[in-house]
Amino acid sequence: MKNETRVAVIGGGPAGLMAATVLNKAGLAVDIFDTKASAGCKFLVAGRGGLNLTHSEPAAIFASRYGNNAEIFQKILAGFSPHDLCAWLRELGVETFIGSSGRVFPKDATAHDILKIWVETLGRCGVAFHYQHRWQGFSQAGAPLFLAETGEILEFPATALLLALGGASWPQTGSDGNWVPILAAWGIQLAPFRPTNCGVEVTWSEHFRTHFSGKPLKNVLLRCGDQQASGDIMITAHGLEGGPVYALSALIRDRLEETCPVPLFLDLKRDLPQERILEKLAQRRGKESLANFLRKAIHLTGPAYSLLRETCSPEELKNPMALAGHLKNLLIPISKTRPLAEAISSAGGITFAEVTPDLMLRNLPGVFVAGEMLDWEAPTGGYLLQGAFSTGYLAARGLLKWLKTTPPTTARLFLPN
Numbered sequence: 369m370k371n372e373t374r375v376a377v378i379g380g381g382p383a384g385l386m387a388a389t390v391l392n393k394a395g396l397a398v399d400i401f402d403t404k405a406s407a408g409c410k411f412l413v414a415g416r417g418g419l420n421l422t423h424s425e426p427a428a429i430f431a432s433r434y435g436n437n438a439e440i441f442q443k444i445l446a447g448f449s450p451h452d453l454c455a456w457l458r459e460l461g462v463e464t465f466i467g468s469s470g471r472v473f474p475k476d477a478t479a480h481d482i483l484k485i486w487v488e489t490l491g492r493c494g495v496a497f498h499y500q501h502r503w504q505g506f507s508q509a510g511a512p513l514f515l516a517e518t519g520e521i522l523e524f525p526a527t528a529l530l531l532a533l534g535g536a537s538w539p540q541t542g543s544d545g546n547w548v549p550i551l552a553a554w555g556i557q558l559a560p561f562r563p564t565n566c567g568v569e570v571t572w573s574e575h576f577r578t579h580f581s582g583k584p585l586k587n588v589l590l591r592c593g594d595q596q597a598s599g600d601i602m603i604t605a606h607g608l609e610g611g612p613v614y615a616l617s618a619l620i621r622d623r624l625e626e627t628c629p630v631p632l633f634l635d636l637k638r639d640l641p642q643e644r645i646l647e648k649l650a651q652r653r654g655k656e657s658l659a660n661f662l663r664k665a666i667h668l669t670g671p672a673y674s675l676l677r678e679t680c681s682p683e684e685l686k687n688p689m690a691l692a693g694h695l696k697n698l699l700i701p702i703s704k705t706r707p708l709a710e711a712i713s714s715a716g717g718i719t720f721a722e723v724t725p726d727l728m729l730r731n732l733p734g735v736f737v738a739g740e741m742l743d744w745e746a747p748t749g750g751y752l753l754q755g756a757f758s759t760g761y762l763a764a765r766g767l768l769k770w771l772k773t774t775p776p777t778t779a780r781l782f783l784p785n
């Protein structure tokens with residue numbers, strides 16, 4: 369490959385950094401641009417709750433987590449698999465371990481440690497980092513334009529471009545979807561951004577909100593339509609948060625587009641069958657309060673009991689049959705999902721119809737795209753980071769292939785006349 373080839377990677381998140389790693393290894397001069405003052409801001413946020421890097425489950429099940437895009441991701445993941453990710457991390461000096469749920473985490477390193485080693489390694493290998501450079505679009509000659517911190521508009525003479533600008537959740541990390549109008553102006557089809565892996569809104573009474581926000585509901589089972597998820601969830605001022613809620617949030621979001629509210633059912637005692645609960649309720653005697661009785665007889669915690677009181681009528685609470693039914697199948701009407709800005713990830717962005725199998729924009733030859741700016745979604749469990757890493761890898765490999773087959777003179781022109 370010619371030495372004068374310069375590639376601009378725009379977006380220094382996991383997808384952009386992985387792409388830069390591949391391009392740098394191939395001997396290209398790589399410049400990374402990011403609007404923030406440092407790389408990987410969202411990666412650092414992901415590290416706050418325990419950095420779940422990927423998952424250890426078999427490839428076909430892994431790919432199925434990408435829903436409608438499972439077939440596309442089967443190919444993407446074959447190029448850079450969870451196994452490849454762990455092997456690459458080991459090269460970087462980061463060991464991983466598989467948790468009891470099959471999720472993969474770094475062994476003795478934080479997100480901050482990994483990012484530091486990664487950025488330092490890239491820097492040592494000659495990758496140039498340009499922070500506080502916000503991509504603005506293209507010059508007349510087809511070169512990327514940046515708004516620098518100084519207020520200047522700078523043009524960068526890149527031979528090819530790789531965009532990894534992220535989705536649109538947690539805009540404070542730099543991924544704010546600001547690039548949408550730029551690409552839309554070039555006729556690229558974009559699906560609207562929507563929250564995914566997010567909390568849901570429930571209209572609580574003032575009393576319940578004040579007293580139970582921040583309290584957990586332990587080991588519950590949530591059901592919506594034909595999907596279910598279990599684990600601990602959190603009562604919040606706005607509704608409910610937590611892993612099982614996030615797992616159902618895409619389905620709830622889609623259903624809310626057709627009907628409101630969407631019924632969510634909670635099993636507050638998933639370890640006890642309804643008949644067993646009924647037997648226990650039949651033993652209630654004397655003047656003992658219901659709260660006390662339920663705590664002793666079926667180990668129902670304070671927040672769970674209060675949720676029953678919040679959602680059931682006094683008559684239903686007095687009726688053992690109705691009460692047992694509610695304990696196993698408590699209806700919570702969901703009025704909204706939490707806003708996109710709060711979601712762990714976003715659905716929407718560049719549709720796969722707009723890119724070649726190598727992730728090059730069909731309308732803008734020489735411009736490759738990767739990461740959450742593509743229109744895919746997946747649950748939590750390491751699928752989001754793996755998706756970012758694998759698409760970053762694939763787009764970089766595609767870019768290398770494109771450079772080999774494209775004469776350097778035409779390679780400079782991304783833009784159609």
Ligand SMILES: Cc1cc2nc3c(=O)[nH]c(=O)nc-3n(C[C@H](O)[C@H](O)[C@H](O)COP(=O)(O)OP(=O)(O)OC[C@H]3O[C@@H](n4cnc5c(N)ncnc54)[C@H](O)[C@@H]3O)c2cc1C
Nearest residue numbers: 379381382383403414420503534542543739740750752753
């Ligand atoms: C709270 C939270 C927890 C998470 N936990 C996990 C987890 O445990 N496991 C998991 O798999 N995933 C997790 N994720 C999701 C994961 O962090 C993202 O999927 C991943 O960071 C996406 O990578 P990306 O490179 O596509 O985009 P991003 O990481 O969003 O990076 C995009 C970059 O582009 C830059 N940029 C945007 N616009 C411009 C512009 N115009 N010019 C220049 N630069 C620009 C941004 O500043 C940013 O640095 C979590 C996310 C959140 C918010």
